[in-house]
Amino acid sequence: xxxxxxxxxxxxxxxxxxxxxxxxxxxxxxxxxxxxxxxxxxxxxxxxxxxxxxxxxxxxxxxxxxxxxxxxxxxxxxxxxxxxxxxxxxxxxxxxxxxxxxxxxxxxxxxxxxxxxxxxxxxxxxxxxxxxxxxxxxxxxxxxxxxxxxxxxxxxxxxxxxxxxxxxxxxxxxxxxxxxxxxxxxxxxxxxxxxxxxxxxxxxxxxxxxxxxxxxxxxxxxxxxxxxxxxxxxxxxxxxxxxxxxxxxxxxxxxxxxxxxxxxxxxxxxxxxxxxxxxxxxxxxxxxxxxxxxxxxxxxxxxxxxxxxxxxxxxxxxxxxxxxxxxxxxxxxxxxxxxxxxxxxxxxxxxxxxxxxxxxxxxxxxxxxxxxxxxxxxxxxxxxxxxxxxxxxxxxxxxxxxxxxxxxxxxxxxxxxxxxxxxxxxxxxxxxxxxxxxxxxxxxxxxxxxxxxxxxxxxxxxxxxxxxxxxxxxxxxxx
Amino acid sequence: xxxxxxxxxxxxxxxxxxxxxxxxxxxxxxxxxxxxxxxxxxxxxxxxxxxxxxxxxxxxxxxxxxxxxxxxxxxxxxxxxxxxxxxxxxxxxxxxxxxxxxxxxxxxxxxxxxxxxxxxxxxxxxxxxxxxxxxxxxxxxxxxxxxxxxxxxxxxxxxxxxxxxxxxxxxxxxxxxxxxxxxxxxxxxxxxxxxxxxxxxxxxxxxxxxxxxxxxxxxxxxxxxxxxxxxxxxxxxxxxxxxxxxxxxxxxxxxxxxxxxxxxxxxxxxxxxxxxxxxxxxxxxxxxxxxxxxxxxxxxxxxxxxxxxxxxxxxxxxxxxxxxxxxxxxxxxxxxxxxxxxxxxxxxxxxxxxxxxxxxxxxxxxxxxxxxxxxxxxxxxxxxxxxxxxxxxxxxxxxxxxxxxxxxxxxxxxxxxxxxxxxxxxxxxxxxxxxxxxxx
Numbered sequence: 001x002x003x004x005x006x007x008x009x010x011x012x013x014x015x016x017x018x019x020x021x022x023x024x025x026x027x028x029x030x031x032x033x034x035x036x037x038x039x040x041x042x043x044x045x046x047x048x049x050x051x052x053x054x055x056x057x058x059x060x061x062x063x064x065x066x067x068x069x070x071x072x073x074x075x076x077x078x079x080x081x082x083x084x085x086x087x088x089x090x091x092x093x094x095x096x097x098x099x100x101x102x103x104x105x106x107x108x109x110x111x112x113x114x115x116x117x118x119x120x121x122x123x124x125x126x127x128x129x130x131x132x133x134x135x136x137x138x139x140x141x142x143x144x145x146x147x148x149x150x151x152x153x154x155x156x157x158x159x160x161x162x163x164x165x166x167x168x169x170x171x172x173x174x175x176x177x178x179x180x181x182x183x184x185x186x187x188x189x190x191x192x193x194x195x196x197x198x199x200x201x202x203x204x205x206x207x208x209x210x211x212x213x214x215x216x217x218x219x220x221x222x223x224x225x226x227x228x229x230x231x232x233x234x235x236x237x238x239x240x241x242x243x244x245x246x247x248x249x250x251x252x253x254x255x256x257x258x259x260x261x262x263x264x265x266x267x268x269x270x271x272x273x274x275x276x277x278x279x280x281x282x283x284x285x286x287x288x289x290x291x292x293x294x295x296x297x298x299x300x301x302x303x304x305x306x307x308x309x310x311x312x313x314x315x316x317x318x319x320x321x322x323x324x325x326x327x328x329x330x331x332x333x334x335x336x337x338x339x340x341x342x343x344x345x346x347x348x349x350x351x352x353x354x355x356x357x358x359x360x361x362x363x364x365x366x367x368x369x370x371x372x373x374x375x376x377x378x379x380x381x382x383x384x385x386x387x388x389x390x391x392x393x394x395x396x397x398x399x400x401x402x403x404x405x406x407x408x409x410x411x412x413x414x415x416x417x418x419x420x421x422x423x424x425x426x427x428x429x430x431x432x433x434x435x436x437x438x439x440x441x442x443x444x445x446x447x448x449x450x451x452x453x454x455x456x457x458x459x460x461x462x463x464x465x466x467x468x469x470x471x472x473x474x475x476x477x478x479x
Numbered sequence: 480x481x482x483x484x485x486x487x488x489x490x491x492x493x494x495x496x497x498x499x500x501x502x503x504x505x506x507x508x509x510x511x512x513x514x515x516x517x518x519x520x521x522x523x524x525x526x527x528x529x530x531x532x533x534x535x536x537x538x539x540x541x542x543x544x545x546x547x548x549x550x551x552x553x554x555x556x557x558x559x560x561x562x563x564x565x566x567x568x569x570x571x572x573x574x575x576x577x578x579x580x581x582x583x584x585x586x587x588x589x590x591x592x593x594x595x596x597x598x599x600x601x602x603x604x605x606x607x608x609x610x611x612x613x614x615x616x617x618x619x620x621x622x623x624x625x626x627x628x629x630x631x632x633x634x635x636x637x638x639x640x641x642x643x644x645x646x647x648x649x650x651x652x653x654x655x656x657x658x659x660x661x662x663x664x665x666x667x668x669x670x671x672x673x674x675x676x677x678x679x680x681x682x683x684x685x686x687x688x689x690x691x692x693x694x695x696x697x698x699x700x701x702x703x704x705x706x707x708x709x710x711x712x713x714x715x716x717x718x719x720x721x722x723x724x725x726x727x728x729x730x731x732x733x734x735x736x737x738x739x740x741x742x743x744x745x746x747x748x749x750x751x752x753x754x755x756x757x758x759x760x761x762x763x764x765x766x767x768x769x770x771x772x773x774x775x776x777x778x779x780x781x782x783x784x785x786x787x788x789x790x791x792x793x794x795x796x797x798x799x800x801x802x803x804x805x806x807x808x809x810x811x812x813x814x815x816x817x818x819x820x821x822x823x824x825x826x827x828x829x830x831x832x833x834x835x836x837x838x839x840x841x842x843x844x845x846x847x848x849x850x851x852x853x854x855x856x857x858x859x860x861x862x863x864x865x866x867x868x869x870x871x872x873x874x875x876x877x878x879x880x881x882x883x884x885x886x887x888x889x890x891x892x893x894x895x896x897x898x899x900x901x902x903x904x905x906x907x908x909x910x911x912x913x914x915x916x917x918x919x
Contacts, residue, residue: 026527030548030555034529034538039498052526079528080501099526122507122515129512141500142507142515336509340502346573349498351806353575356498410495 012071016051016093019061024052035076035086035094039349040357041407041419042084042440047074047094054099056173056181056218063216064179066093070469073177075212077117077145081152082357083440085211089475095216097145103127104219110195112170113224117147117217121338134227136162136258137337141345144338147220151208153362153437155391155400157291157337161258162223163394166208170196173219174207177467187221194221206466211438212473214466228293230300233335234307237284238262239320241369244286244390247321249365251290251310252392256303260392261334262288264372267387267404270329270341271350274406275383289326291335352406355415359425359443360402363434365392368401374428375403382421401434444478480707481744484699487540487586492808493576494540494583503532503568503580506844516840518567520849520865530561532568533580540583543590550591559587560599563854563865564695565787565847569794575810578796584852588697598696599857606698609705613687615856616657620684626655626662627681630669637669638680644720645680647672648713650736652729653688654886660893661886667909668728668758674916675765679726682712691735691788696853706740714749728758728909730788730885731851737817738793757789759884759908763822766829773915776832782878783824783835784869784892784905785845786885793817794843815843823884823908830915838876846872848883850891866895870903881905 016025026032027049037044048071053059066073072092079086088094101118108131113124122142124135136156138149149156150165162168171185171194184203186193197204207215234257238244244262252260265279266272268287279285290307294300314321333341341347349356363371368390376386384405391400403425407418419442426436426443430450436443448456460479463470487494506518517523522531529535539559542548550556562584569580576583591597598606608617630637638645649672655665672679687709690702716722727733736755740746765771795817799809820842828835840846849855849865870892873881880903883889892905 024526028552028554030539030542030552030558031527031529033542033547034527034531034535037499037538039500050527078501078504079499096526096528120505120515122505122513125513126515129510141502141504143501143504338507338513339509340507340571340573345498345500345502349500350574350809354495354498408495409498410492 012069013049015065016049016062019065020051020053020058024054026050032094035079038079038084038087039082039355040084040440041355041415041422042087045088046091047088048091049093050096051093052096052099056175059095059175059216059218060179060181062093062095063175063177066471067178067469070471072471072474074473075216077148078120078143080141080144081148081438083438083443085152085438085440085476089441092471097216100218105194106131106133106224108133111223111225112194112221114194114219114221115146116219117145119146120144121146125338128224132227133224134158135222135224136165136168138165139334139337139339139342142338142340146222147217150220150222151217152211153209158225158258159399160252160260160392160394162225167394168223169204169208170194170221170223172204172207172217172221174215174217176215177469177472185221206462211476213463213476214472228295230294230297231335232292232294232300232304233331234290234292235324235326235331236288236311236321237324238286238288238322239284241286241372243314243319243321244288245365245369246317246319247310247314248288248390248392249397250314251307252397254306254310255395256306257290257292260288260290262286262390264386264388266385267389268327268330270327270333270347272348272352272387272404272406273385274352274408276380276385284322284324287324287326289331289334348404349406352408354409355407355418356404357418357422357440358402358404359422359429359436360438361400361429361434361436362398363401363429363432365397365399367432367434371401371429371432371434375425378424378428379403379405379421382417384418384421401429441476441478444476448478480703482703483742483744484589485582485586487543487583487590490579490583490586491544493579494537494544496574496576497533497537498574499534499538501534502573503534503571506567506571506840506846508844514839516844516846518571518840518844518846520565520847521562524861524865525561529558533572536562536584536587537576540587543587550594550596556591556596557599559591560602560696560853560857562852563787563847563849564852566791567787567844567847570791570843575808577810578798585695585697589699592697592699598698598853601856602696602853605856606693606696606701609688609693609701613705614653614657615688615692616653618653618657623656623684623686626651626665627669629666635673639683640680640716640720640722641683641685643680645678646721646723647677647679648716648722648725649679649681650689650725650727650732651681651686652727652732652886654731654890655729656686658886658890661890663910664728664886664889664907667907667913670913671762671909671916674919675770676919689732689735691731691739692853694735694739695851702739706735706743709736710740710743710745710749713753717753722753724754724756726756726758726761728884728886728907730757730786731887733757734788734792757819757884759789759823759826760819762912763826766826772917773830773912774917775915777830777911777914778832780834780836780877780879781827781882782838782873782876783827783841784838784848784873784881784883784888785820785842786883786888787845787847787851789819789884790845791818791843793819819884823882826908826912827882830911833911836877838872840872848888848891848895850887855887855891862891863894863898866891867899870896870899870901873903874901879903882908882911884908
């Protein structure tokens with residue numbers, strides 16, 4: 001077939017191939033099929049085209065073309081989210097960024113790494129280790145994208161010290177839906193300065209938490225931190241969520257930990273039981289691990305002294321807190337990050353079969369106990385394990401509250417049961433003031449129902465300003 | 480003969496155990512130090528998600544089973560053959576389908592062959608050759624013993640088991656016999672055996688392909704034909720010629736006889752009293768017993784490349800068959816006791832003058848040379864290109880040359896070195912050991 005004949009047959013494909021090369025754009029069904037689903041309950045939908053870009057200029061050209069032709073574009077790095085975020089709602093072009101995977105720079109003096117969107121946590125960990133640096137690895141697969149996690153407000157193992165991954169972002173380079181290349185943060189003023197989004201207006205907010213609907217992040221600066229050599233993990237158990245909340249609140253006030261997390265008995269199992277099974281009578285309902293890193297043994301001992309004081313105070317209050325052993329494999333998985341054991345792998349999914357999704361929220365810590373109690377009723381009522389995690393964020397009394405829900409994706413009934421349960425849980429949390437993160441479309445609708453009209457108006461206005469033809473991952477915001 | 484070779488439909492339950500989490504995409508080890516690298520030659524080369532590790536290929540399998548994808552589509556057919564079946568992705572996976580990952584890939588190919596569309600045209604030539612000549616190289620039977628000419632010339636003939644008894648059968652394999660660039664491997668093996676005074680023989684012109692290649696490209700019927708012939712022959716040789724041990728220097732033959740042949744219901748009966756062992760493992764055993772005098776110096780800095788077929792392909796997966804620990808069919812853990820990771824390294828290090836350096840991706844995370852799974856036949860350029868990447872990794876590790884224990888890796892990695900203009904050479908371990916052993 002001549003090039004002209006091919007262009008007449010599928011002019012969009014030919015245009016895309018002219019931008020990225022013959023072998024990097026496809027409309028073949030088997031290529032598109034592999035992007036049609038993820039781990040979540042979201043119904044599979046295929047893109048019309050898949051394109052792999054390797055250069056920023058290619059992305060600009062793709063966006064200009066798509067904007068001109070009003071074709072949806074869905075950015076994709078590793079597809080490891082559990083909210084259907086990269087499943088195309090309206091077909092279009094799936095823009096696969098996995099080949100843009102260069103670590104452009106690691107500057108130990110500034111404490112900044114500059115990366116492309118396809119850089120995985122495993123790759124960054126490999127590069128940081130010899131430099132004695134670290135990052136807040138999440139409990140996702142090692143192949144998950146650092147950039148996508150960060151711009152989607154993902155969480156990580158340094159949350160209690162440094163905050164969310166998105167709070168570690170120092171600068172960005174972004175291709176807008178209309179094809180222009182922009183920068184935000186210090187690199188916007190001096191191209192090699194990637195150290196901070198401050199003190200300028202924080203325009204990085206235009207691209208964080210938008211679920212890929214406002215632009216394609218092509219370079220990202222993130223803080224990386226010196227890695228102290230001595231790890232100490234404080235582990236306790238409690239009989240009730242209220243007692244665990246009390247302990248975590250108390251411990252977080254001292255700001256000695258990098259991660260303060262508690263998980264229900266069901267989540268501490270590897271794997272999460274599916275379907276629900278009752279916890280043994282002699283097992284505590286909650287287990288907590290709190291990690292603390294020190295430079296010297298004396299510092300470590302001082303941290304330990306504080307922790308022991310907290311435990312003594314909690315016991316004096318009459319709570320059920322006990323110093324205990326955390327289940328070994330789960331503890332190793334959660335503290336040796338990135339990990340192949342925890343996250344969307346063995347810990348979460350092994351027993352359910354193919355499916356995992358969640359109500360994942362940021363919720364005030366004082367609401368954790370009432371929300372968990374309601375969630376437990378909902379989930380057990382649907383024969384699902386109340387596998388819940390609570391984590392404190394940096395120096396404040398709110399944090400992540402989520403339930404990881406495995407399900408058998410081969411069964412439509414079981415998938416729908418999980419979806420219904422998750423939506424019910426979400427409603428409870430929203431009504432208590434929690435906010436879901438990385439939300440699937442079902443969640444967005446629930447959020448928007450409760451949203452201030454002024455907020456929605458502003459959201460739409462910003463979206464229209466950046467993406468006048470609504471081509472970037474359309475439909476994901478539920479507006 | 481009854482065989483337990485599952486269809487794609489029979490594996491559907493396991494296909495649905497894959498969550499598409501993508502853990503399989505990266506060779507990762509927490510360490511410390513943390514290390515990571517690409518593990519999937521197909522994903523590395525073609526990029527699209529469907530080509531990427533087990534996550535992608537299981538998407539293909541799902542698509543076939545739900546009727547969305549059609550094997551009669553030539554582009555899709557080609558896609559299912561763009562995989563070296565190296566099992567690197569399998570090493571990363573943590574879920575219940577882990578033990579079945581290569582089987583799922585091969586079951587897609589079997590379905591393609593059964594439906595008359597597979598394998599790819601070049602691979603069909605290979606299968607036709609097996610039917611015509613009992614080897615995939617279109618080599619007439621009389622050429623199968625060409626590699627023995629130096630022994631005849633030196634008046635050190637090798638026993639023909641069809642005529643004389645011997646305790647050891649040296650199963651040469653088609654690549655070592657017919658591929659001129661790999662003929663040094665059986666020659667070195669036989670030389671070692673002679674230097675050690677072992678009682679061994681070969682099947683000569685009557686040796687028949689092990690069937691590995693047919694199995695890898697999905698022709699189960701052709702595999703079964705040669706496997707049944709070989710299993711019966713092995714029994715006959717044991718009963719009539721006193722063969723107790725079958726030794727091979729070919730990783731593909733070893734994997735086939737050791738693992739694929741076990742799918743026969745008659746395996747235990749036919750192989751009763753016969754040990755199957757790779758040359759490297761056998762020599763390692765002798766070395767441990769002090770019976771392998773590695774005396775001559777072989778100067779050089781070498782790195783060892785783990786072939787897939789003598790490494791992770793030999794993993795034993797512990798499965799909760801009756802559900803007493805987790806649930807029926809749950810994957811519990813794996814044992815690497817059959818994987819030849821340490822033996823070749825220890826032998827290599829024991830050769831005087833040899834300095835050993837390690838590449839980053841080794842053992843279970845070894846990066847495939849790119850030649851397996853029918854790729855060298857179906858996509859020769861890609862196989863060579865991939866081998867060039869592996870050679871580059873060896874160069875980065877500081878090695879002057881590379882060592883392995885597989886004729887396929889041997890051929891492909893040498894081609895890869897040439898393609899990138901590298902002076903690095905791939906040696907089979909037997910070639911170095913032969914040099915290190917004094918003449919008898």
